[in-house]
Amino acid sequence: MTKKYISSEDYRQMLVRDGDRRFQEWHSQYLHYQKQYLNQQLKERKVN
Template identity: 70%
Template sequence: MSKKYIPSEEYRQMLVRDGDRRFQEWHSRFLDYQRAYREDMNKRRSA
């Protein structure tokens, strides 16, 4: 079985896409957390 080498530009694009995907996952979790935090703070203020 011979190794197939990926051209560096193609590899860079794969890394960029993976980074974008990971950032989107993190960012959506962060926004959910932020929204829940703000809702909680509003409840505490109005109570």
């Protein structure tokens, strides 16, 4: 099996896309936890 040559620009674009994907995963999780936290705070204020 021969290895396909990837130009530095193609490699850079792959890294950028992977970075964007990882950031979106992290950001989605962050927003989910933030929403949970805010809902918890709201419930605690209603109890008090």
